[in-house]
Amino acid sequence: MVVAFAILAAWELVTAAGVVAFRRPIYNALSLVANMLGLAVLFLILNAQFLFAAQLIVYAGAVMVLFVFIIALLNPVSDVSLGRTGNEWIYGLVFGVIFAALLGGLLVNRGLTGRQGTATPEAISAVGNVQAVGAALYTKFLFPVEVTSVLLLIAAVGAVYLAMRRIR
Amino acid sequence: MPAAYLFLLLSGALFTMGAVGFLVRHNPLVVFMCIELMLNAVNLAFAAESRFLNSLDGVVFAFLVIAVAAAEVVVGIAIIVQVYRGGRQMDVDQLDLMKE
Numbered sequence: 001m002v003v004a005f006a007i008l009a010a011w012e013l014v015t016a017a018g019v020v021a022f023r024r025p026i027y028n029a030l031s032l033v034a035n036m037l038g039l040a041v042l043f044l045i046l047n048a049q050f051l052f053a054a055q056l057i058v059y060a061g062a063v064m065v066l067f068v069f070i071i072a073l074l075n076p077v078s079d080v081s082l083g084r085t086g087n088e089w090i091y092g093l094v095f096g097v098i099f100a101a102l103l104g105g106l107l108v109n110r111g112l113t114g115r116q117g118t119a120t121p122e123a124i125s126a127v128g129n130v131q132a133v134g135a136a137l138y139t140k141f142l143f144p145v146e147v148t149s150v151l152l153l154i155a156a157v158g159a160v161y162l163a164m165r166r167i168r
Numbered sequence: 169m170p171a172a173y174l175f176l177l178l179s180g181a182l183f184t185m186g187a188v189g190f191l192v193r194h195n196p197l198v199v200f201m202c203i204e205l206m207l208n209a210v211n212l213a214f215a216a217e218s219r220f221l222n223s224l225d226g227v228v229f230a231f232l233v234i235a236v237a238a239a240e241v242v243v244g245i246a247i248i249v250q251v252y253r254g255g256r257q258m259d260v261d262q263l264d265l266m267k268e
Binding site: 005009012013016025028036042048051055059062063066067070071074088092093095099100103104108112114117118119120124132133136140141144148151154155158162163165 | 170171172173174175176177178179180181182183184185186187188189191192193195197198200201202204205208211212213215216217218219220221222223224225227228230231232234235236237238239240241242243245246247248249250252258
C-alpha cells in the first residue's frame with residue numbers, strides 16, 4: 001500500500017511537471033492523460049471505485065480526446081515565449097513555493113476535522129460502491145444532480161452556438 | 169503522520185503545480201490543461217476526505233466536479249476555436265479585447 005502510494009505520488013508529480021513545463025501542446029496533453037490515469041488508480045486505492053470509472057471515462061476518455069483532437073485540428077506552434085524570458089518562471093516558482101507552503105500548512109493543521117460518518121468501507125462493500133454512491137446521488141443530493149444536468153444542457157447548447165457562429 | 173495527510177499533501181502539490189502553470193503559460197489550451205490539473209487535485213482531496221471520514225459526500229462532490237469540468241472544457245474549447253478562426257495568435261497576452 002505504502003509502496004504503491006509512493007510510486008503513484010512520484011508518477012503524479014512527474015507528469016504534472018510535464019503538463020506545466022513541456023513546450024509542445026501535444027506533449028502537455030499526453031502528460032495530462034498519464035496524470036489522469038495515475039489519479040484514477042489513486043481513487044482505486046482510496047476505495048472509490050465509482051470515481052475510478054468516472055475518471056477514466058469522462059476525463060481520460062472524453063475530455064482528453066477533445067484536447068488532442070483540437071490540438072491536431074489547430075496545430076498550434078510550440079510556446080516560443082517560454083524560451084525567451086525567464087522572468088515569469090521565476091515569479092511563478094516564487095508564487096508556487098509560497099502557495100504550497102500555505103496550502104500544506106493549512107491541510108496538515110485543519111485537514112481532517114470533520115465528523116466521522118457511517119459509510120465505513122465495510123458498510124459500503126456490503127451494498128456495493130456504485131449502489132451506495134447512486135443512492136446518495138439520487139436521495140440526499142438530488143437537487144445538485146438536477147442542476148448539473150441543466151448545466152450540461154446549457155454547455156452543449158452554448159458549444160453548438162459558438163461553433164455555428166460566423167466570424168465577421 | 170496519518171495516511172490521509174499524505175493524500176492531502178499530494179493534492180496540494182498538484183494544485184500548486186497547476187496554479188503555477190496557469191500563471192506562467194501563454195497557450196490558452198495549455199492554460200486549460202492546468203485548470204484540469206487543479207480540478208483533479210481537488211477531486212483527490214475530496215476522495216481522500218471521503219475515505220478517511222467514512223462518508224460518501226466527498227465522492228458525490230468529486231463526481232459533480234467532474235461533470236462541471238466537462239461542461240467547462242466544452243465551452244472553453246469552443247471559445248478557443250472561435251478565437252483561432254478569427255485569425256488571432258494563440259497567446260493569452262494578445263487576447264485583451266475585454267480590457268478596454
